[in-house]
Amino acid sequence: MTENTPNSFRNQPDERGHFGDYGGRYVAETLMPLVLDLEREYRKAQADPEFQREFDDLLEHYVGRPSPLYFAERLTESLREDADEGMGAQVWFKRDELNHTGAHKINNCIGQILLAMRMGKTRIIAETGAGQHGVATATVCARFGLPCVIYMGATDVARQQPNVFRMKLLGAQVVPVTSGRATLKDAMNEGLRDWVANVHNTFYIIGTAAGPHPYPELVRDFQSVIGKEARAQMQDRIGRLPDLLVAAIGGGSNALGLFHPFLDDPDVNMLGVEAAGHGLDGDEHAASLLGGFPGVLHGNKTYLLQDEDGQITEGHSISAGLDYPGIGPEHAWLKDTGRVEYTAITDEEALDAFQLLCRTEGIIPALEPSHAIAAVAKRAKQMPKDSVILANLCGRGDKDIFTVAERLGVEM
Amino acid sequence: MSISPRLSSAFAKRHPALVCFLTAGDGDTAANLDALVEGGADVIELGMPFTDPMADGPAIQNANIRSLGNGTTTADVFAIAAAFRQRHPETPLVLMGYANPMIRRGPEWFADRCETAGVDGVICVDIPPEEDEALGPALRSAGVAPIRLATPTTHTKRLPAVIEGSQGFLYYVSVAGITGKQQAAQASIEEAVARLKAATDLPVAVGFGVRTPEQASAIAMVADGVVVGSALVELVAEHGSDAPKHLKALTASLANAVHNARKASQKEENA
Numbered sequence: 001m002t003e004n005t006p007n008s009f010r011n012q013p014d015e016r017g018h019f020g021d022y023g024g025r026y027v028a029e030t031l032m033p034l035v036l037d038l039e040r041e042y043r044k045a046q047a048d049p050e051f052q053r054e055f056d057d058l059l060e061h062y063v064g065r066p067s068p069l070y071f072a073e074r075l076t077e078s079l080r081e082d083a084d085e086g087m088g089a090q091v092w093f094k095r096d097e098l099n100h101t102g103a104h105k106i107n108n109c110i111g112q113i114l115l116a117m118r119m120g121k122t123r124i125i126a127e128t129g130a131g132q133h134g135v136a137t138a139t140v141c142a143r144f145g146l147p148c149v150i151y152m153g154a155t156d157v158a159r160q161q162p163n164v165f166r167m168k169l170l171g172a173q174v175v176p177v178t179s180g181r182a183t184l185k186d187a188m189n190e191g192l193r194d195w196v197a198n199v200h201n202t203f204y205i206i207g208t209a210a211g212p213h214p215y216p217e218l219v220r221d222f223q224s225v226i227g228k229e230a231r232a233q234m235q236d237r238i239g240r241l242p243d244l245l246v247a248a249i250g251g252g253s254n255a256l257g258l259f260h261p262f263l264d265d266p267d268v269n270m271l272g273v274e275a276a277g278h279g280l281d282g283d284e285h286a287a288s289l290l291g292g293f294p295g296v297l298h299g300n301k302t303y304l305l306q307d308e309d310g311q312i313t314e315g316h317s318i319s320a321g322l323d324y325p326g327i328g329p330e331h332a333w334l335k336d337t338g339r340v341e342y343t344a345i346t347d348e349e350a351l352d353a354f355q356l357l358c359r360t361e362g363i364i365p366a367l368e369p370s371h372a373i374a375a376v377a378k379r380a381k382q383m384p385k386d387s388v389i390l391a392n393l394c395g396r397g398d399k400d401i402f403t404v405a406e407r408l409g410v411e412m
Numbered sequence: 413m414s415i416s417p418r419l420s421s422a423f424a425k426r427h428p429a430l431v432c433f434l435t436a437g438d439g440d441t442a443a444n445l446d447a448l449v450e451g452g453a454d455v456i457e458l459g460m461p462f463t464d465p466m467a468d469g470p471a472i473q474n475a476n477i478r479s480l481g482n483g484t485t486t487a488d489v490f491a492i493a494a495a496f497r498q499r500h501p502e503t504p505l506v507l508m509g510y511a512n513p514m515i516r517r518g519p520e521w522f523a524d525r526c527e528t529a530g531v532d533g534v535i536c537v538d539i540p541p542e543e544d545e546a547l548g549p550a551l552r553s554a555g556v557a558p559i560r561l562a563t564p565t566t567h568t569k570r571l572p573a574v575i576e577g578s579q580g581f582l583y584y585v586s587v588a589g590i591t592g593k594q595q596a597a598q599a600s601i602e603e604a605v606a607r608l609k610a611a612t613d614l615p616v617a618v619g620f621g622v623r624t625p626e627q628a629s630a631i632a633m634v635a636d637g638v639v640v641g642s643a644l645v646e647l648v649a650e651h652g653s654d655a656p657k658h659l660k661a662l663t664a665s666l667a668n669a670v671h672n673a674r675k676a677s678q679k680e681e682n683a
Contacts, residue, residue, distance in 0.1 A: 024542070024546075025542050026539060029565075029585065030565050030588050032542070193467075196467065197593070296515065310515070311462065
């Protein structure tokens with residue numbers, strides 16, 4: 001080891017919950033003692049083999065882990081058709097869309113509800129945009145018999161009726177939020193308002209690797225099962241690590257879950273894919289890292305879509321799961337350090353990738369990972385045939401067929 | 413730099429102080445603020461509008477939306493503050509709001525504008541002592557008081573951290589919840605204020621959920637100040653350009669209750 005060896009990329013955040021300049025605990029004083037309690041309880045849980053055993057057991061027998069690692073042979077061949085001679089990387093997928101409830105979200109919900117119960121909390125709240133995190137939260141609440149209130153923007157309630165019904169079937173109370181623009185960030189505001197009034201008995205299950213410390217850290221840790229499995233599976237299948245990891249980013253939890261176990265492998269490159277909506281030139285996108293500026297919202301300092309006065313602007317994406325004006329603080333740090341590269345994919349490109357995967361692999365992906373697949377399609381052609389790309393297929397597309405049908409002009 | 417004497421003077425009167433809140437840019441703010449002063453407000457809290465007012469109930473949320481809908485900018489807020497300072501050289505003015513608009517151009521920029529506009533203190537809802545460096549040092553070196561919040565969940569062990577670096581007054585949030593909703597039990601307020609006053613020499617003002625002269629009077633029996641916000645903001649929503657006379661009337665009845673609370677009780681005791 002020389003003096004110039006960089007510090008590990010895997011030892012963030014610091015003891016105050018900062019990832020470089022980002023993260024932290026920007027919450028109202030009422031919540032501060034609870035946030036400190038949560039950190040203490042999380043440290044205890046980390047040191048308790050019983051907690052890990054229970055988490056692993058539920059992931060295996062309830063969620064259905066490990067998820068498969070899959071070589072997408074026909075997609076690979078299809079991308080090679082318009083690549084130069086000798087080019088066209090192998091494309092592999094981590095199949096987290098095969099989890100119970102159809103996305104990676106459940107990994108985190110299992111971890112957080114176990115923490116909630118350790119803390120003696122008897123009531124669960126959560127926010128949801130497209131409804132995937134709401135469904136995963138309602139699922140674990142049903143599994144453990146805890147009452148559950150889900151805040152969801154009224155606009156999202158109207159356009160995600162199947163998920164609203166799912167949550168209700170699972171016993172959750174879904175509260176439509178009409179304040180602000182009635183979308184995900186407003187649902188999060190309302191969740192925080194509930195929490196601040198019910199701190200004594202309520203646990204807030206945040207759906208992504210954002211919010212006040214220790215949420216970004218613990219959500220990342222719970223989601224890291226994705227990358228840990230993938231690392232072992234890659235070694236097992238091809239005897240080496242992939243050359244490039246790719247994942248879609250809204251808040252960024254599926255991407256961190258895949259990336260984090262590989263951060264100190266210098267030969268593994270990483271690409272995070274934001275939603276460019278109608279394009280980064282205008283205001284109709286949800287690319288906080290590429291089109292935003294650092295600021296403070298919802299408990300952490302990170303890149304935000306905002307105007308010059310610090311007012312938050314609305315994200316836009318065809319994918320309701322990417323449509324949030326912020327991003328987890330660890331991504332902000334990984335961007336500034338240059339360890340992870342970030343790009344953005346438009347609605348149109350994501351729609352094309354969605355259809356490409358349906359036809360070449362018989363897999364209907366969610367619109368979120370369709371952004372990752374679109375980026376994979378671009379990169380694969382620029383990489384030699386013996387190189388390997390691993391993308392996280394973080395959700396299945398059943399929930400999106402209505403949105404896609406509408407965009408393709410199909411009446412259902 | 414030491415903080416302006418206006419805040420300490422307001423809390424050094426022979427009676428408790430009435431602190432009145434309005435959202436900047438919601439209605440004719442200059443006329444509305446003047447009505448508060450004429451009604452007898454001792455300290456003015458001017459809300460900086462924000463798109464995501466997480467700690468506020470519907471009344472102040474809607475005031476934020478109306479203000480931003482009117483196109484209110486940060487420059488407008490400072491213009492309102494500076495003009496107020498011209499008209500009312502003695503009345504302390506405090507900005508209240510959320511971190512992001514305050515630090516957008518850097519904490520030094522914000523602190524400098526506060527000082528120039530004659531703002532005496534700043535209450536930032538989502539910067540707890542743990543993140544003080546995001547704004548606190550810049551305010552203190554500009555002579556602007558960072559006013560911290562203590563809440564029912566702030567336990568005794570944590571209190572010194574909250575008080576350390578606080579200036580002007582300590583704002584006791586009497587309910588674990590959002591603005592303008594439920595009211596706290598008088599007994600819990602008395603217990604909390606006693607606990608805070610045992611820990612600090614700063615004046616203690618109590619707010620969240622205070623709407624009527626009766627409540628204000630009861631709180632003024634024990635606290636150095638009483639904060640009223642949502643009830644005033646609702647008058648702005650209801651009466652529009654006619655709001656000043658209603659604001660003045662409510663402020664006057666609140667001021668009467670707060671200023672005379674202890675006298676009234678002495679009379680009762682003497683009777």
